[in-house]
Amino acid sequence: MAGNLFFRLCFFIGVFASEVWTREVAPELITLECVPTLSLARIYLPAGYFLNKHVRFSAVDQHGRVHEIDRAVATQCGYTISSDFRGNIEFRASLISCYSQIVDDRNFTIMVQIDVATTPDMKDALSYLKSLSCSYFSWRPREILCETNYMEVSVWREIPQIQDFIQDEPDDWTEVFPEAVSGAASVWQVVFHLPSAKRAMLVSEAQSVGYGINTTDSRILLRAPFNASEAQETNVQGVTFSVLRSSTFYKQRWMILLVDTAVACPVDDIKFTMDTIIWSIPKNIGPLLIGANDFNDVRVVMGVNLHEMTSADISKRNYVFSHDHVAITIQIPVGAKGGYFKSHVREGKHGITYSINVFLEHQWNDNRWGTTKHTIIKEITTPFRHMPPIINNNTIPSRKLFNVTIGTFLTDTKLVSLTIGSETLTVTKANKRGYNVSEMKHPNGSTSYIVTVPFDAPNVEKTYGTGIDRIYTLNITFKFQVIPENQGFTETAVISCPVPDAVLPDAIGYCDKEHLSLMVTHGNVDEDWLPFLSNILLTTSRRSDYVLHDNGTHFLLQVSRHSSLLQYESLQSSSIMITLPLDMRDRSGITKRDFSISCSYSSKDLIECLPNGTMIVTAVKLVGVPDMDPSQLVLRDKNCRPILATEDRATFMFNVNSCGTVRKFKQTAMIYENDVLYFRPGMTVPAYQLKVACWYTTNETIVVPYGVENNPAPSVQPGFGPLDLFMRLYKDSTYSKFYEDAEYPVVRCLRESLYFEVELLRSEDPQLELFLVDCWSTTSSDQRSSPQWDVVINSCENAEDTHETIFHPVTNNSRIRFANHVKRFEVKMFTFMHDAKALSGKIYFHCSVVICDGRDPSMDLLCTRICIPDKQRFGRSTEMHYLSGHVSSGAILLVVDGTEQNDRITKSVD
Numbered sequence: 001m002a003g004n005l006f007f008r009l010c011f012f013i014g015v016f017a018s019e020v021w022t023r024e025v026a027p028e029l030i031t032l033e034c035v036p037t038l039s040l041a042r043i044y045l046p047a048g049y050f051l052n053k054h055v056r057f058s059a060v061d062q063h064g065r066v067h068e069i070d071r072a073v074a075t076q077c078g079y080t081i082s083s084d085f086r087g088n089i090e091f092r093a094s095l096i097s098c099y100s101q102i103v104d105d106r107n108f109t110i111m112v113q114i115d116v117a118t119t120p121d122m123k124d125a126l127s128y129l130k131s132l133s134c135s136y137f138s139w140r141p142r143e144i145l146c147e148t149n150y151m152e153v154s155v156w157r158e159i160p161q162i163q164d165f166i167q168d169e170p171d172d173w174t175e176v177f178p179e180a181v182s183g184a185a186s187v188w189q190v191v192f193h194l195p196s197a198k199r200a201m202l203v204s205e206a207q208s209v210g211y212g213i214n215t216t217d218s219r220i221l222l223r224a225p226f227n228a229s230e231a232q233e234t235n236v237q238g239v240t241f242s243v244l245r246s247s248t249f250y251k252q253r254w255m256i257l258l259v260d261t262a263v264a265c266p267v268d269d270i271k272f273t274m275d276t277i278i279w280s281i282p283k284n285i286g287p288l289l290i291g292a293n294d295f296n297d298v299r300v301v302m303g304v305n306l307h308e309m310t311s312a313d314i315s316k317r318n319y320v321f322s323h324d325h326v327a328i329t330i331q332i333p334v335g336a337k338g339g340y341f342k343s344h345v346r347e348g349k350h351g352i353t354y355s356i357n358v359f360l361e362h363q364w365n366d367n368r369w370g371t372t373k374h375t376i377i378k379e380i381t382t383p384f385r386h387m388p389p390i391i392n393n394n395t396i397p398s399r400k401l402f403n404v405t406i407g408t409f410l411t412d413t414k415l416v417s418l419t420i421g422s423e424t425l426t427v428t429k430a431n432k433r434g435y436n437v438s439e440m441k442h443p444n445g446s447t448s449y450i451v452t453v454p455f456d457a458p459n460v461e462k463t464y465g466t467g468i469d470r471i472y473t474l475n476i477t478f479k480f481q482v483i484p485e486n487q488g489f490t491e492t493a494v495i496s497c498p499v500p501d502a503v504l505p506d507a508i509g510y511c512d513k514e515h516l517s518l519m520v521t522h523g524n525v526d527e528d529w530l531p532f533l534s535n536i537l538l539t540t541s542r543r544s545d546y547v548l549h550d551n552g553t554h555f556l557l558q559v560s561r562h563s564s565l566l567q568y569e570s571l572q573s574s575s576i577m578i579t580l581p582l583d584m585r586d587r588s589g590i591t592k593r594d595f596s597i598s599c600s601y602s603s604k605d606l607i608e609c610l611p612n613g614t615m616i617v618t619a620v621k622l623v624g625v626p627d628m629d630p631s632q633l634v635l636r637d638k639n640c641r642p643i644l645a646t647e648d649r650a651t652f653m654f655n656v657n658s659c660g661t662v663r664k665f666k667q668t669a670m671i672y673e674n675d676v677l678y679f680r681p682g683m684t685v686p687a688y689q690l691k692v693a694c695w696y697t698t699n700e701t702i703v704v705p706y707g708v709e710n711n712p713a714p715s716v717q718p719g720f721g722p723l724d725l726f727m728r729l730y731k732d733s734t735y736s737k738f739y740e741d742a743e744y745p746v747v748r749c750l751r752e753s754l755y756f757e758v759e760l761l762r763s764e765d766p767q768l769e770l771f772l773v774d775c776w777s778t779t780s781s782d783q784r785s786s787p788q789w790d791v792v793i794n795s796c797e798n799a800e801d802t803h804e805t806i807f808h809p810v811t812n813n814s815r816i817r818f819a820n821h822v823k824r825f826e827v828k829m830f831t832f833m834h835d836a837k838a839l840s841g842k843i844y845f846h847c848s849v850v851i852c853d854g855r856d857p858s859m860d861l862l863c864t865r866i867c868i869p870d871k872q873r874f875g876r877s878t879e880m881h882y883l884s885g886h887v888s889s890g891a892i893l894l895v896v897d898g899t900e901q902n903d904r905i906t907k908s909v910d
């Protein structure tokens with residue numbers, strides 16, 4: 001992370017003009033500091049001014065020449081440019097860096113040119129020249145500096161006793177020495193000690209591959225990158241060091257001298273636990289102690305930000321700094337003073353790191369090198385730690401106010417916008433909108449944000465919960481930005497709060513002859529509810545079978561009672577229940593509330609009984625049998641299928657003589673019954689049974705309600721039809737001409753025969769048979785009046801006395817289609833006696849008849865043709881197998897002789 005930023009900020013590719021317009025007046029913000037204990041000089045550029053600017057550093061040598069510092073130059077020449085996460089830039093230079101002006105190895109002058117531009121091409125760069133002189137005179141014989149980007153060693157250039165070397169390290173030196181001497185240009189040469197071999201390089205050659213080699217008045221120095229090709233990774237007590245073992249030869253007058261310029265710096269010495277940084281360095285670094293067999297500590301110190309810490313500082317800051325004869329250990333609690341936290345965004349998630357710049361200086365004495373000063377500078381950053389913001393719900397239902405707290409954040413994280421519902425607002429705009437957004441500072445410097453949103457704000461979602469609860473839902477997305485990188489992340493909170501303030505829609509319904517209606521009053525929760533009728537979404541556009549009208553506060557639904565959207569349920573014999581089932585569903589299709597109104601209608605118009613014995617039956621789909629397919633309905637005779645079927649109803653048309661229709665008699669009514677049946681595939685018990693019946697009456701009867709029988713819930717849909725009886729008087733025994741209505745009263749003489757015919761009119765049922773039960777005559781049109789003279793008694797001819805009755809057979813002819821519907825009898829003219837006197841004047845004939853099922857006359861004796869006097873008519877069973885009726889003739893005027901005739905005729909006309 002730091003490395004990337006370092007690269008981004010500091011290294012620019014391009015030609016750099018030698019004439020640079022230099023501004024002597026640098027911002028006071030740039031601070032310069034000598035850090036002699038670390039043999040470093042440092043220049044500090046605070047973020048405030050240099051943020052979002054492009055900065056370039058160049059070294060200026062004693063001749064005023066400017067040398068741009070790129071990454072390679074920095075490593076080779078002893079410069080470090082680093083930038084922390086907050087945007088502060090630090091430039092560090094080794095006192096013995098390449099272009100340092102050195103006097104007596106005591107006074108060091110570093111000159112740096114800083115170019116600051118707003119564009120990467122540096123066209124508008126302002127240049128600041130900074131010069132810093134530092135004194136350092138306590139050089140140790142060997143000083144090793146492990147900077148963040150290079151390793152540096154400088155060794156006192158005393159004239160060594162070669163013999164001693166050879167004695168001490170016979171293997172090492174005897175091999176190397178001849179190579180050095182035989183080197184072509186033996187003025188400068190470096191020999192690297194590799195595990196398998198030695199590699200000799202001329203200085204120019206070594207410099208070309210990135211090594212920095214030079215001398216000062218009294219010292220030889222070698223600088224190398226950590227990953228130099230001749231460096232070895234060596235494990236020292238569990239810590240990996242980058243080790244470069246080298247010997248540098250130089251010629252001094254007549255002598256060839258060599259210096260061991262070994263350097264070793266740790267690379268994986270930092271460990272992290274959740275809350276602690278642990279830095280542990282072994283004391284006995286083998287590659288630096290070759291030839292020594294004893295060493296003792298001179299000084300062990302640590303520091304932060306290049307400043308040495310006293311033990312008081314250390315304990316005050318809760319660091320732990322300890323060392324034994326094996327290792328030095330530094331423990332720094334994450335968050336301790338001296339370092340800083342920084343927010344980051346990784347994969348859209350918020351997290352933090354903690355960074356601290358620590359150094360460790362270890363000086364020791366050994367019997368081979370004298371004093372070595374080993375300094376390590378570490379810019380430590382803990383791994384990214386995901387820190388999901390904590391959202392607190394402090395909603396106050398009683399005040400109808402959402403109160404959401406989100407935090408905590410470092411000061412480098414800013415809330416930039418809020419998305420509430422579908423609207424995105426900046427913090428300023430949100431505040432103007434009435435969403436109160438405020439920042440809450442915590443004592444430790446971190447921040448939380450508080451947002452309050454009234455429940456009735458437009459972007460708060462209101463939904464219906466249960467009972468009388470309305471649920472207010474705030475869906476809020478916070479957008480944050482981490483500065484200075486301007487990386488964004490978002491966090492969403494969805495907070496719901498139920499409030500018992502729901503007003504549910506309510507409905508009233510009414511029925512009229514043609515419509516079922518529901519008037520629904522809107523509540524405050526049904527804004528988005530949609531009305532469904534039998535799973536059909538209703539719309540306000542006009543439709544033929546319903547009307548939906550919404551005026552904002554109410555809606556009226558009016559449905560024709562014939563609409564296929566309604567549901568039918570049978571109720572009783574003569575009525576049907578029609579239900580308008582309205583349900584209101586939310587957007588996801590869940591029914592939230594249902595209303596229905598049921599109206600009872602007479603079922604008469606679902607069945608039609610034609611006089612000629614044709615039944616037209618309409619069966620509607622009932623709620624109880626949702627899977628019913630009306631086209632699969634049948635009658636008792638399963639071969640009888642509907643003549644018309646739609647999704648919700650089927651129509652049958654059949655003759656009472658067919659389709660398994662059963663005939664029943666009930667006092668004065670004859671009933672034809674059938675069933676409309678629905679069988680589920682493979683089932684023998686019907687899932688649906690609708691009893692249908694036609695009642696034919698002889699126009700004197702009252703309607704008898706028909707009871708409900710059997711399972712499953714059958715009912716009768718009776719229809720009513722006329723059943724007419726007619727009595728005619730024929731002119732002679734051929735029964736070819738009868739008296740028309742206009743010819744009445746008919747004048748007949750005593751002892752002439754009267755030829756009567758009784759007929760069941762209109763019926764087309766060939767199975768019916770008409771029987772005469774009793775016939776009699778009266779002198780008034782009232783059949784109950786007396787005196788009465790019997791003509792037919794209990795289906796038998798009255799052959800007593802003088803008046804003789806004779807039955808005549810009936811055969812089909814052009815007029816009579818069903819002979820069974822007709823009975824004929826002849827009454828011989830006799831003297832109607834009353835008070836022992838022959839009657840003259842008007843006389844009326846009456847018959848009581850029964851209509852029987854001709855297929856099964858034995859069901860009732862009345863229905864047999866056999867005349868059995870005194871047969872019992874009643875008292876056998878309550879069930880009747882016939883229909884009875886009465887028929888009367890028109891007036892017949894009896895004349896005894898011709899003289900009375902005219903007088904009687906005149907009299908009778910009234």
Ligand SMILES: *[C@@H]1O[C@H](CO)[C@@H](O)[C@H](O)[C@H]1NC(C)=O
Binds near residue numbers: 098099101213
């Ligand atoms: C070596 O040091 C001298 C004196 O400080 C300096 O002028 C020269 O540039 C240095 N050379 C290199 C290659 O660092």
Ligand SMILES: *[C@@H]1O[C@H](CO)[C@@H](O)[C@H](O)[C@H]1NC(C)=O
Binds near residue numbers: 103104106107133
């Ligand atoms: C070194 O610097 C010190 C203090 O800045 C000064 O007093 C001294 O004269 C300088 N010595 C040389 C040799 O320039």
Ligand SMILES: *[C@@H]1O[C@H](CO)[C@@H](O)[C@H](O)[C@H]1NC(C)=O
Binds near residue numbers: 403404452
């Ligand atoms: C919101 O909740 C916070 C934390 O409990 C509280 O400090 C603040 O006063 C509340 N705001 C309102 C407007 O009630």
Ligand SMILES: *[C@@H]1O[C@H](CO)[C@@H](O)[C@H](O)[C@H]1NC(C)=O
Binds near residue numbers: 421422475476494
């Ligand atoms: C909240 O809003 C976001 C975007 O507006 C949406 O993606 C998300 O599904 C919503 N969450 C809920 C629970 O409604």
Ligand SMILES: *[C@@H]1O[C@H](CO)[C@@H](O)[C@H](O)[C@H]1NC(C)=O
Binds near residue numbers: 394396397494497
């Ligand atoms: C928020 O707080 C309110 C009031 O205490 C509570 O009714 C509601 O359930 C809470 N909502 C969530 C999502 O925690």
Ligand SMILES: *[C@@H]1O[C@H](CO)[C@@H](O)[C@H](O)[C@H]1NC(C)=O
Binds near residue numbers: 551552553554
């Ligand atoms: C809507 O119709 C209902 C019933 O007719 C009536 O009471 C109500 O005032 C009407 N509302 C509006 C806004 O017209």
Ligand SMILES: *[C@@H]1O[C@H](CO)[C@@H](O)[C@H](O)[C@H]1NC(C)=O
Binds near residue numbers: 610612613614655764
């Ligand atoms: C009965 O009358 C109807 C209507 O007049 C007619 O359609 C039907 O064919 C008739 N049925 C018979 C069997 O005559």
Ligand SMILES: *[C@@H]1O[C@H](CO)[C@@H](O)[C@H](O)[C@H]1NC(C)=O
Binds near residue numbers: 699700722
């Ligand atoms: C019965 O007869 C009377 C008189 O003819 C008539 O007005 C009435 O409509 C008839 N009723 C039925 C049910 O046919």
